[in-house]
Amino acid sequence: xxxxxxxxxxxxxxxxxxxxxxxLPGLLAKEYGIRATLVHQWATVYRLHGDAGLRGAGxxxxxxxxxxLMPSAVEESADQSLAAAQRRIALLERKIAQxxxxxxxxxxxxxxxxxxxxxxxxPGATAPTPSSGRKRNRKAx
Numbered sequence: 001x002x003x004x005x006x007x008x009x010x011x012x013x014x015x016x017x018x019x020x021x022x023x024l025p026g027l028l029a030k031e032y033g034i035r036a037t038l039v040h041q042w043a044t045v046y047r048l049h050g051d052a053g054l055r056g057a058g059x060x061x062x063x064x065x066x067x068x069l070m071p072s073a074v075e076e077s078a079d080q081s082l083a084a085a086q087r088r089i090a091l092l093e094r095k096i097a098q099x100x101x102x103x104x105x106x107x108x109x110x111x112x113x114x115x116x117x118x119x120x121x122x123p124g125a126t127a128p129t130p131s132s133g134r135k136r137n138r139k140a141x
Contacts, residue, residue: 007034012054015039016046 015028016039025039045053052064 005034006056007032009051009054009056012042013046013051016043016054019043 011032015032015034018028019025019039020043025036028034028039029036042054
């Protein structure tokens with residue numbers, strides 16, 4: 001059974017920086033006793049999330065909490081909230097327009113069924129249609 005190893009964020013950052021500088025992932029993997037794919041994973045996480053991505057899951061540090069609560073972070077989150085609200089409004093407006101089209105369609109369909117003759121009685125019976133060209137109870141000459 002393999003035991004999961006823990007690497008501090010500083011070690012991960014060092015590996016990523018050396019990889020970005022051009023060192024081969026296989027050589028870094030041998031040096032640190034890890035797989036080369038892990039070097040690639042750390043590099044991808046670093047590219048997407050920065051230093052915070054290399055930090056393991058768990059409770060954030062006091063410095064990270066303070067950085068999240070700084071005014072610049074609040075302003076950025078307000079901008080993001082505004083953009084998210086605008087996207088939501090546009091989505092809802094499109095949905096309302098789609099529902100309006102559906103209501104119009106169903107109004108026309110209801111009118112069609114209200115004006116059509118009722119179905120014939122009995123199993124398998126079909127109602128005569130005006131376009132069939134047949135006349136009922138016609139006497140032969």
